[in-house]
Amino acid sequence: MSGSNVWSRSREKIRLFPELFAQCTGEAAVYGKCVAATTTGRQELKKDLCAKEFEALKTCFISAVSDTKVQHVLKC
């Protein structure tokens, strides 16, 4: 069994994603609505059209990550 490498570490990180994402459903919905609006409206989707909403989502996600890290540290 090969040791820890970039693929196994990436897979570990991806495994944590759903749990972290679940803590940001509000921000995700706002961002999602912003992008989804371009598929029905007349406005074309361009880069960073929803940058503000995405930053909010990313901030929430990052804080969820650090909360989880703190939890893991406290456990031991």
Next chain:
Amino acid sequence: MSSGLCLRVLRGSGSAPAASSGSWSRFLSRSGARRGLSGSNSGTMNVFNREMKKRQKNWAGSLQDGQQYDYLRDEVGSRVADRVYDIARTFPLALDLGGGKGHIAEHLSQVQPEVVERLFLTDGSEETLKQRRKSEIPTRCVLADEEFLPFKENTFDLVVSSLSLHWINDLPGALKQIHQVLKPDGVFIGAMVGGETLYELRCSLQLAETEREGGFSPHVSPYTAVTDLGNLLGRAGFTMLTVDIDEVQVHYPGIIEVMTDLQGMGESNCAWNRRSLLHRDTILAAAAIYKEMYGSEDGSVPATFEILYMIGWKPHESQAKPAKRGSATQHQS
């Protein structure tokens, strides 16, 4: 939400971005993200990296808990087996192309093992063949590429194929080979993913990459449309064609589970033009878009698999032919 809307965004944003995504949007608007009927008979398309697909399937085949990803293949395998019973015949020798763990044979042997007397199970992935399911039907496993069949002409009474044709580069050529190895009055029963399969995943990634990165590249394979299938089978020499379509919708907690399951099934992207990197921001954005645009009330997201079922026969004099013009003996009225 259909891919028509997704296509609209695609055409609009095709102007700005990087070279790879620009060529993708040209390809899409020319052939509508379809393949198999690009007009030329000679130049074969080389869309997929078959070596990489073999590696992916071997990886998936050697997973410890690999059977948790078999649900789709089991379901489609059982439906192909149903179509085999519907033909009131026994088949002394059958071939399962890209059969993987032998899902079709497993179902056949559970319900009516005498329908097929002997079976050749082929696949490109050795690890997957090693995981072969138990079946009453005497089976021979052959490690073979679907595009280079190592069998003589007029050998098989029945050829089946479930969920493997969508990774073949030269689909017309493969269908011709299937036609060749069949005996006259033999039948080919196939199931392949096509049409609008995984449109939710495709659109979410496309929109996310456009908004986050300014362009996009393909992450989901181009599929054959059901309207092209009849032509493809006809050109390969099959007659008495039956084509029908079935939509299977599977619900997942989120986009990550969709992608993990696809990977576990050995269905990861292996197209030459695929981009191997998916930025973390893009994944986050795609997760949000997928949930918002396609999510259900209970928080889960659907992934659509459009399964195209096809039945084609190799011609034989005993088969009914359309009556000659002018041979009618009665008026219709």
